Amino acid sequence: MASNHLYLVDGSGYIFRAYHRLPPLTNKHGEPVGAVYGYTAMLWKLADEVHKADGPTHMAVVLDKSSHTFRNELYDKYKAQRPPPPEDLIPQFPMIRDATRAFSLPCIEEEGWEADDLIASYAKAALAQGWQVTIVSSDKDLMQLIEPGLDMYDTMNNRRLGAEAVVEKFGVMPHQLGDVLALMGDSVDNVPGVPGVGPKTASKLILEHGDVEAVLAAAPTMKAGKLRDNLIEHAEMARLSRKLVELASNVPLPDPLEDLALKGIPEAPLRAFLDHHGFKSLLMRLGGGGGGVDAPQPAPASTIELPADPPCDHDAYESVTDLAALDRWVEEATARGFVAFDTETDGLGAMARLVGISLATAPNRACYIPLGHGGNDLLSETPEQIPTDQALARLKPLFEDPAVLKIGHNAKYDISILGRQGVSVTPVDDTMVMSFNLDAGLHGHGMDELAATHLDHSCIAFKDVVGTGKSQKGFHEVPLREATRYAAEDADVTLRLWRRLKPRLSPEHVTRVYEMVDRPLVPVLSGMEREGIKVDREELARLSAEFSGQIVELEKEIHAIAGVPFTIGSPKQLGDILFDRMGLKGGRKGKSGVYSTDVNELERIAADKDGGPGVEMVRKVLDWRQLSKLKSTYTDSLQAEIKAETGRVHTSYSLTGAQTGRLSSNDPNLQNIPIRTEAGRRIRDAFVAEPGNVLLSADYSQIELRLAAHMADVPQLREAFLRGDDIHNMTAQELFGEVNRDTRARAKTINFAILYGISRWGLAGRLEIAPDEAQAMIDRYFDRFPGIRNYIAETLSSVRECGFTTTLFGRKTHFSRIKSSVQHERQGAERAAINAPIQGTSADIIKRAMARMGPALRDAGLPDVKMLLQVHDELVFELPEGDVERAKPVIERVMATAAEPAVTLSVPLGVEIGTGLSWGAAH
Structure with missing residues (x-):
């Protein structure tokens, strides 16, 4: 009969690995579950692996019960410097225990003992009965336990650890490791050790003398120096450290060894646990879907199920370094009719240099084509690779073949890189965009996160390939074998994601927004x-230079009012000046004990019409902040963003950066240049046309109010837009019975604020009135426009029921916090949900206009009209001065009819167009 084999899983190590491996995720109940999901997937992977190997007969997961143990009695500073668990991890601990029990595994923990002590005690008891023991961990403290019959299993590196692994890492045998750990100490657990003694010195001392006591006894006879002095001076700390690192192996066993017997994993409790949290991809592995719309890794709501892909086999990836091999890959991709692809570059941005291209035609059928590898100096070795022009000549027909679908993740970047090489890429599917259309609001859409979410796979980290800090190298310097493993994995994972996401589009009703908008x-x-x-x-x-002068003047004025110089950019110093020195009322301190000086707090103070010097100073601080931000973010940094090759700034747009579907931009961000301030307008004046050209700005007029009139079915607003009335004047008349500068300004604020689900307190702050008066205005608004009230009520009812909102084009935005028990989280989700269908529909419309603009201009004989920027509801073009009059009606028509024929609006879309030599002049 085979010997019993006990697996002891270091659950605490699993938990923190799972937490740091995955980004924050929430389940359909609005609870944080990133660590829970990662832990469950890792435990399942372990169960699969040990089943396929000479698996255990007995297994238990061992956890830490509390932070206070006998070691704290020995040394009150033990683990004192260890930070508390992250706030979003704490509520996940009970769920992790539930996950363990869902696998019908014993979950062992005991008050007053660390998990390591329990593991040591169970290991000793099992070995005494002749059992084999495997500890599932890579923790150095547990390596002390390794002996004949007991090994460790490092699941991170899929490696068994025996005595040789301890010798390799620490230079001593396992039974001597505790002495080495005692001498070197541990900053994480605050084990003091001996100052100046690191792993190598500790190992050398123990090998020479045997143990800590022998080292300390020999210290007086050692060669004079710092080491000798430290050993003598800190002898007691060394003895204490030896006690702290020693594992207690005599803890009474909470559960008898026999109770740890593996009896299989009953499906019912595991299915119930996975379904409760909406872990759909894990449910699919169990043999069925389920869960709700707010699962952290939503799988198809349809009956489509695909068999699980094999694990990524990095050794199967091919480095393509000759034309014959490249021809073979091109032929294979052409025959299949689809190919996943990715590019590697020497930097970020559309102007980066191409280093290589990866392709994938099936799971684990992937390759990397190096094109620009080699060091940065003449002595660096250049590996064998195909010349770039020859490789692109072979690849260009494939990338431009209309019969072969190209699949990318954030394909826009790769299209830009290849476009600069004269290679067009069409047609294209983009898995990042698919994920966003399916699951906006549930999680991020980067490849690493999606691979973990949908494929239970951890991608190779870029930093692990190129390094970090001063030792970081360019990707072109990475050896081909490593480069191939990393780059081909990207194409392989992209293909696997496409196989998971594409079948979901139709059954989850997002085909229209994907195919017609994004x-x-x-x-x-x-x-x-x-x-x-x-x-x-x-x-x-x-x-x-001008902003610098104004900033200096403001600083002098602020310091003069304060009566003392201080660092205006320091929240602590500013808060102390405002609320302690100047006595302003209403200051509130956060957990750190520092007064809040965020923009909302300062604007609240600045709104005080009867304020004294303190309020005046706050207004100047707000001006100082705005000028400082404009200077650092735009007038300074934009100069550095001008590319030498083009003399132009090339921003990067994101289709997935804003939850509602709006485009965002970065490097540089051109979306947040203030439009209502003189300084913001002057920054726009620096964006100019080339000689002989002008810039044209085409801006939708009040598009969100127009959409609200249509979507909420508000007759007064709809008819006013049809007549071409001033909508804010009309609202002022409805609410206040008269139209003047003050009532129109208030009406304008209310019109937009209501659509953003503003509260009575929020509106009171905007209008500088009492909350009760603000509520009366909201009530009056709803009385005049009941369609808006009904729209808000129906939207909130729907999102609470199904978890997401939709635009007129079917764009979904999920709100996992809509039922949160935390009031401010729930109210924030409600406000966002009210606006999402309107703002999202607005985004969909301008995207449709952008996609149609190029063909419309070319059909009109205007190929030299170039669309350059999209900022909120505005499009900016550059065109020859002589083309302006012909281009205006084309641009206006495309924008005004962008919703059609998919959606017919009951209100017209107004478009305002201006031209000038600069963006500021055109706007």
Whole structure:
């Protein structure tokens, strides 16, 4: 009869690995479950692996019960420096225990003992009965236990650890490791050790003398020096450290060894646990879907099920270094009719240099084609690779073949890189965009997160390939074998994600928004990014100098009011000045004990019409902050963003950066240049046209109010737009019975604030009135426009029922906090949900206009009209001055009819167009 084999799983190690492996996720109940999901997947993977190997007969997961143990009695500073668990991890501990029990595994923990002590005690008891023991961990403290019959299993590296692994890492046998750990100490657990003694010195001392006591006894006879002095001076700390690192192996066993017998995993409790949290991909592995719309890794709500892909086999990936091999891959991709692809570059941004291309045609059928590898100096070795022009000549027909679907993840970037090489890429599916269309609001859409969520796979980290800090190298310097493993994995994972996401589009009713809104925009944005926009460096430099002077003057004025110089940018110093020195009322301190000086707090103070010097100073601080931000974010940094090759700035657009579907931009971010301030307008003046050209700005007029009139069915608003009335004047008349500058301004604020689900307190702050008066205005607004009230009520009812909102084009935005028990989280989700269908529909419409604009201009004989920027509801073009009058009606028509024929609106879409030599002049 085979010997019993006990597996002891270091559950605490699993928990923290799972927490740091995955980004924050929430389940359908709004609870944080990133660590729970990762822990469950890792435990399942372990169960699969040990079943396939000479698996255990007995198994238990061992956890820490409490932070206070006998070691704290020996040394009150033990683990004192260890930070508390992250706030979002704490509520996950009970769920992790539930996960363990869902696998019908014993979950062992005991008050007053660390998990390591329990593991040591169970191991000793099992070995005494002749059992074999495996500890599932890579913790150095547990390596002390390794002996004949007991090994460790490092699941991270899929490696068995025996005595040789301890010798390799620490230079001593396992039974001597405790002495080494005692001498070297442990900063994480606050084990003091002996100052100046690291792993190598500790190992050398123990090998020479045997144990800690022998080392200390020999210290007086050692060669004079710091080591000898420290050993003598800190002898008692060394003895204490030896007690702290020693594992207690005599803890009474909470559960008898026999009770740890594996009896299989009953399906019912595991299914119930997975379904409760909406872990759909794990449910599919169990043999069925389920769960709700707010699962952290939503799988198809349909009956479509795909067999699990095999694990990624990095050794199966091919490095393609000759034309014959490349021809073979091109032929295979052409025959299949689809191919996943990715590019590797020497940097970020559309102007980066191409280093290599990866392809994948099936799971584990992937390759990497190096094109620009080699060191940065003449002595560096250049590996064998195909010349770039020859490789691209072979690949160009494949990438431009309309019969072969190209699949990318954030394909816009790769299209831009290849576009600069004269290679077009069409047609394209984008898995990042698919994920966003399916699951916006549930999780991020980066490849690493999606691989963990949908494929239970951890991608190779970029930093593990190129390094970090001063030792970081460019990807072109990475050896081909490592580069192939990393790059080909990207294409392989992209293909696997496509196989999971594509079948979900139709049954989950997002095909329309993907095919008619977002997918067509990918190549359009790529073209806009490559085109860029000219920026006047000298004008920016002048503005920077001017802003610097104004900032210095404001600092002098602020210090004069305060009566003392201080660092205005320091929240602590500013808070102390405002609330302690100047006595302003209403200051509130956060957990750190520092007064809040965020923009909302300062604007609240600045709104005090009867305020004294303190309020005046706050207004100047707000001006100082705005000027400082404009200077650092725009007038200074934009100069550095001008590319030498083009003399233009090339922003990067994201289709997935805003939950509602709006585009966002970065490097640089051009979405947040203030439009209502003189300083913001002057920054726009630095964006200019090339000689002989002008810039044209086309801006939707009040598009969100127009959509509200249609979507909420508000007759008064709809008819006012049809007549071309001033909508804010009409609202002022409805609410206040008269129209003047003050009532129109208030009406304008209310019109937009209501659509953002503003509260009575929020509106009171905006209008500088009492909350009761603000509530009366809200009530009056709803009385005049009951359609808006009904729209809000129906939207909230729907999102509470199904977990998401939809736009007129079917774009889903999920709100996992809509039922949160935390009031401010729930109210924040409600406000966002009220606006999401309107703002999202607005985003969908301008995207449709952008996708149609190029063909419309070309059909009109205007190929030289280039679309450069999209900022909120505005499109910016550059065109020859002689094309302006012909281009205006084309641009206006495309934008005004962008919703059609998919959606017919009951209100017209107004478009305002202006032109000028600069963006500021055109806007």
